[in-house]
Amino acid sequence: MTLPHFTAHCPMFMPVGTQGTMKGLTTGQLEELDCHVILGNTYHLGNRPGPQLLDDAGGLHNFMRWNRGLLTDSGGFQMVSLLKLAQITEEGVRFQSPHDGSMMMLTPEHSIQLQNSIGADIIMQLDDVVSSLTTGPRLEEAMHRSIRWLDRCIAAHKRPDEQNLFPIIQGGLETDLRIKCMEEMVKRNAPGYAIGGLSGGEEKDKFWRVVTLCTDHLPEDKPRYCMGVGFAEDLVVCAALGVDMYDCVFPTRTARFGNALTFGDTLVLRHAKYANDWEPIDKDCTCSTCKTYTRAYLHSIVTRETVGCHLISIHNIAFQMRLMKRVRESIEEDEFPKFVEEFMLGKYKERAQIPEWIVNAMDSVGIHLTA
Secondary structure (H helix, E strand, O other): OOOOOOOOOOOEEEOOOOOOOOEEEEEHHHHOOOOOOEEHHHHHHHHOOHHHHHHHHHHHHHHHOOEEEEEEEOOOHHHHHHEEEEEEEEOOOEEEEOOOOEEEEEEEHHHHHHHHOOOOOEEOOOOOOOOOOOOOOOHHHHHHHHHHHHHHHHHHHHOOOEEEOEEEEEOOOHHHHHHEEEEEHHHHOOOOOEOOOOOOOHHHHHHHHHHHHHHHOOOOOEEEEEEEOOOHHHHHHHHHHOOOEEOOOOOOOOOOEEEEEEOOOOOOOOOOOHHOOOOOOOOOOOOOHHHHOOOHHHHHOOOOHHHHHHHHHHHHHHHHHHHHHHHHHHEEEHHHHHHHHHHHHHHHHHHHHOOOHHHHHHHOOOOOOOO
């Protein structure tokens, strides 16, 4: 995927750097880990450092010294998940600022204005976000409003030749609403499309069916981005279903609790059994943490010293990058079904232990894990 600042390889995982910074990592370290694209949060960046400073700096790339890809969300999700929401109207989202308590309005036009100042390679429309568990008239209202807001975002976009504006497919778990939303949004001939409204507590068997519904109906020659996906098994399943891009705070958030990701079990390094374990987190990992520190050392500092979170974050991002590289290589080598089988058996040990939703999802694309 050729972007203004970098050519990214898909499928790819994109770490989340909310405010122009990754929790515990520098941009130099992210480049060493071969991250192709990272995320920024439009709402938070719009508050600090703010659009004027970003304009003066020549955009977020220059401001944070990052020469690879950037994607910014619209700010809509934070209005629902983090802030005291006052009202969603056709105009936009009115909410109470967490900074000074004042009432603020985020409209499609303002979201795009902020994202134009940030200067990310990929920017997202403002959508009407509802929980994946929402049903009934509110769900349909949100889907139709997201289509109308997309048109307002397109009209407000001042840098279409430099920034790629992605629509966000909504419709919850309802097949007819998802199809209607895709039919309308595909008419806009966007450079890529996001699958929104998932990873909100819905059953996994419903999750994968919505993902495959969307990938079946979205253009094959445009990147498909499943928002908020970060668990390793979800990345592998979604890659099989035709997703090209994913993001999630999970790798760095779980690092704060001393959890290190591996191709087998997650290592909960705060547990006493690691107090005298002189192995690295993963002997096959080449990240600076695994090359330098033992599980015993990490056990002694996790959840106590900030450097513990930093070191495990490096490893967890490295793990996500290694995982996606293996996915890409297995696809290029025409060995993807074999990779999926080996990955799932490495994680779950026995075929009988692989969750039914994964078995069902893989069956749908001709990868049979119970054979």
